[in-house]
Amino acid sequence: MDSIAQTTPRAGDWPWHKVLYELAEAGWTISALAARHKRNRTIYSHIRRRPMPKAQAEIAAAIGLSPLAIWPTRYEVDGKPVSTVAWLRARGLPVVAGCRGYQPRKRAAEREIAPLERDQ
Numbered sequence: 001m002d003s004i005a006q007t008t009p010r011a012g013d014w015p016w017h018k019v020l021y022e023l024a025e026a027g028w029t030i031s032a033l034a035a036r037h038k039r040n041r042t043i044y045s046h047i048r049r050r051p052m053p054k055a056q057a058e059i060a061a062a063i064g065l066s067p068l069a070i071w072p073t074r075y076e077v078d079g080k081p082v083s084t085v086a087w088l089r090a091r092g093l094p095v096v097a098g099c100r101g102y103q104p105r106k107r108a109a110e111r112e113i114a115p116l117e118r119d120q
Contacts, residue, residue: 013071016048022063033062050088053081 014022023029034041043055051074053067060067068075074082088095 013073019059019063019070023059026063028062033058050093051081051084 020030023033030041030044034044037058039055043052044059046052047055047059051071053074056067056071056074060070063070066079067081068079074087076082085095
């Protein structure tokens with residue numbers, strides 16, 4: 001990665017009302033998009049709170065743009081999605097147990113302690 005890409009500030013994510021406006025301009029609604037992809041329509045509203053790369057890609061395809069153009073903070077410069085857990089932690093937001101990569105810390109009383117072997 002070159003130094004220009006690292007130092008160039010990227011614009012923030014689009015506000016949700018702009019995403020809905022662009023969908024409407026393209027002739028789509030959230031309900032129609034959900035029916036097309038056989039999803040529950042609430043999955044798209046969760047995009048406002050946390051990254052969901054598959055659903056983001058479906059919305060971006062309906063609008064005719066790449067997901068990186070709509071949600072630049074959720075993608076690396078090369079176009080790969082940022083980990084949801086890393087994205088949430090970077091913003092100080094709580095990580096829910098349903099996120100991939102989430103592993104709750106065990107309390108000391110719950111940890112398994114391996115028996116020690118004595119050297120002879």
